[in-house]
Amino acid sequence: MGQFEDLFNLLSLENSYSGRGGTKKASLPVATSAVTLISHTHGRERREQRGIERRELQEAVKYGRKERANPGRDGQVRWRYTHKGVVYITDESSRHEITSWRLDDALDAPPAAVGPAGGGTAHVIVVVDHSGSMRKDDVPGYGSRTAAVYDCLARDLVEPQLKVVGGSRMEISLIEMQDEAEVVLCRSGASAELLGYLKRRSAGAVARSHGNYLPALDAALDLMREDAAQQKQLFLVFLSDGAPSDHIGMACPHGYNVWEAACSGGFHMSSRHGGGKSNLVNCPYSESGATGCRALVRMSVNEKCLGRIRTMGDLLGRDRVSVNTVAFGPAAEDFAVLQAMSKVLPRGSFQKLGLSANCLRTAFTSLTSNLTTLRTEAGGGGPGLTLRTDLRAKGQRQEYEEHHLITNGVTFDVYVGKKFIFKRQYDRHAGELVDAPFAATDQLRAYTAKHPDAEVGVAHGRNWFSEGAERVVFQCTEVVSVDGGATAYAVGPRLVAKQSRHEEQVFDPKFHRTFCRTQGEAAELAALFNRRLGLGPAWQVTFLSCYVYKIIDGYYAYSKGGQLEILVEEELEGKFTKWNNNAGGVGRHGQAFAASSAANNSVAAAPHRKANDNNAAALGAIAEDEEEDEEEEEEGRDDEEERDVNDAGPAAAGTDDVPQAFSHFTWDCTGGQKLVCDLQAA
Template structure:
């Protein structure tokens, strides 16, 4: 019923002291009630009272509608849904049960649902009780905000646990979408006033909140379908009234075990709904236990103002997003970063050299697919003019490698140091130029030494997909790309940019301070980042020129891939088997991506083409050149304009491999196979270079040609 027939100026509001206080606390102006009475709608509330709703605010008045009793925001509305949304959500859940590796994050939300959460004791302004606030803010801040901001897509999962004396799993690994928003809102308390008033007596009969079983259930959910690239979070709401507060050590043990298992990939946030006099010892202990065991942990107390809840949820989302990105870029869970690493930027002395005797030099042989001993200098300097002069003078290889104690840069897995070859064990013996020595930055992997670079300590094992093979293969494809550039309009032998990946070696160094008495480093050319800006042009997850998008899973595409794999009788796959060229290949490239418009040839068609155009085209080229089997991405390095022709020098690539035998991560953990290829084409826009190269030719000999050409370049006998 509308109150529009009444004039606001004639309405006399006889606000009760309670109503005035509530309005002031909730920042609801008296004029809001006047507007509500004029323009709002009303319905019967409990007893003889009326509820008047207008502009998102609900006013409770006495039977005369002239005396205000209380005021609060109207409940958050549900989002309209349809069968398409329901069907898509069901297909996504089905897919992620069969392909859990496609999930990028999993958050378990734990909400206290005991009687004390329904009482007025810990009231949150604008919400009639703490339980209502917890579910409302979870739906609004965690689900809706992430959908709006694209920080959560259908690869991000959420589970919901309600608990009082016992835990109850209400949502399990649901993809974040509007259906989940509605499902969370459905758990808000809708009891009548009398029932809510009597709610605390439920605790007296059945016991207060029992944290321990809820924590154990949360851990079970986080463990289920877990994989190494999954960012994990637990968000815990309670008013702190725990019946098991005397078992805090047991709670800490559960959380510590959880944190030790997942390390920095886990974020634990707890929120205490109450004032400074409430006992939040248990919630503090949970957060502290997570931090002490290697995860991220934080506690926030929400005293009346709901801003604390928003801040805590925002912090959780930010932490989970950062973890997800780090995992996508190659960080591993369960590894501890070395604490002895100090950046050059943090020290006053730029170089602080440490000298090591070189015991062995290994380079990767693509023909045998193994590392083997080489008598050459490291490939980073093997072909320089200075090296040629040393060969003519028959000088022996420098016996020492000097490594700066302070690092130059850090990546997802490796840390890079300046290094120099030296005739002596001091700087007076330096020869040739600066190079880069790379090591793992994780303590656990540091002990693995050569294995980090895919070299066995006792024997040279078959190298399935090590760093050196990946970089060697990428360099071969770059050389093929450079050859194809000869056919584009206005090609210039001195001006058209060329692509080149750095060659690398593994040096075994005598180091008495290291485990086993040796230290292994991967050595490559030092790029001139002081003169040329270091740039990451794309990555293995759809990023282009620094613009990163959190990509939705293409559910239909992935389900079709599963059907194809199930239709094939794969049988046992030997570890080293390569896929046959005659077998089926990936087909993720849409027609609009490679159909080539007629490009108008200007006198200088490359005046508006930047290095990124070549590099995005190169990634596309690798896919077409290898018959849709391979895609090289994660392109990073410098554009060296001092070289002739100008050269884009690259390092640390990633390769997606579309295995016809169903193998995954053939080229390491950054290899996302057909899924990674599909993600590239979602963000790729064909450049002029793509169109000029007519990326459509088939090449059945690419696999054999790579190994033979690369081996000839290194003078290996095949």
């Protein structure tokens, strides 16, 4: 495999891909200002007369659509580049400027950039798949998948940003992905003109050929390189309806293009594939199965895609780049690469939507919420925070039961005796944290009666298993130890512990207390809502109890005396669904928002709703908890109650309406001072 790896590394620099107007070799991205441009008298005069800047021509060579132009008088080859409403004619080398002009009133001419290199502090780069499959008219209400994407992009991602007050400036770039990538919009400000441009693009853009990820990622990386020296936040949205197609034009380690259709001329032929597909070139040296040449080529493409994302993080800082991938295609498609791309850097999300415009709008609405938060922080509405470097790598969620024996330092760290300082809960009446008992008090009493030297405390997972915008999530359990913490027995319910992702908040005493206070206020509003509603458990809202534990561990680099506070809640399992969000999005009648991260919800599924939230500003995620068997009679009565209401007519309320009703109630009963939203349930 060593020589295969060397050949694949070489392919990352030398592999070529074909497009209109000739063959273009993939190479390391260069800055726009470094694109060679040799001006002559005629070309310079025409450019000055038409108000075309030198940088516009450099951008045209770098990003524009390239096609063969009419030959010169002596028959020499010339190239025509079209980019941002400018036509630029060069010689065969694409270095010598011959002439240029603007396309007056061209639909392709996007609004002007906001300034040199953008000039904003939040740069949104949107990559839209323009492969042939995006022409399909299988999205209800739209003539093509492309039309649906651009309409939702305009209405649900760009338009809400026009209403952001007090946030950073924002610039938007748009990359269309086909065999090659074209930057059709470069650093435009969010404006009404941009909305109009996107709507025109919806009608005029032509989807064709393959969707190659690598050229699009290279184009995005080119744009980001120009932001490297500036304090900007980068927000990448990568939307595709399928897996990358780059492998089709790539050679295997033995030099055979094993994914191309075979033709005459001495190529080895493979057998015809099912479904009427063409014969493919067959490498005579290929092994079978997962180690075969076709599999290796696809693996190489996948790794290169992830490598591009890693380069973005290395170049700009892992905490400055947010990679958000959107799968907008049939459920049977392979979206593994898209999902993996979203997980390379700490800030990322993956959403799999199917072919529904409503789901697409939901996805963009969710991204809008994240983008608004990013702009608010970058613009001074929130602190500039530093991503922690002392967190261990992401791990797998461990399966364990009560009374499970935990060994310190393996998958959990045990804190008992002097390493465990306190467990506290927020008291809404006292307005502060007060001591709280352990959950399994009776079991602990039995242990200590049998072992007088037994010590109680908590076991904290060594590796986090999920994350949200502000916190990383670890498994956690209360424990009792009889050997000083070398081993310990899990007691009580399974828990999750949440720590801040940022250095500045790790030892800020207000960080967890603010969360506990806001959750306490939300719990009071929920109790009032339940009393006013006066229906059974299926219609009620309660909030999960949260606790603050203080432990001592010298491992953490930012620790003061080794002391660390963690936020702990009960671990709840289920498939989480978002009912509304901070940007005003609302899911109705079972069509709720798909939660993008398990870290955003500590919730369960059952008739009795609970709520929680891992964002101190957004107060809760509705959760559901199972009723005990002895409450079957009460549940039956409640089911009857629900049927009576749901049978009242098409406008009658059902339990699916409870989250929206509760959010509205909190706004109404506080006179518009508070709104409990960002609710999610299992």
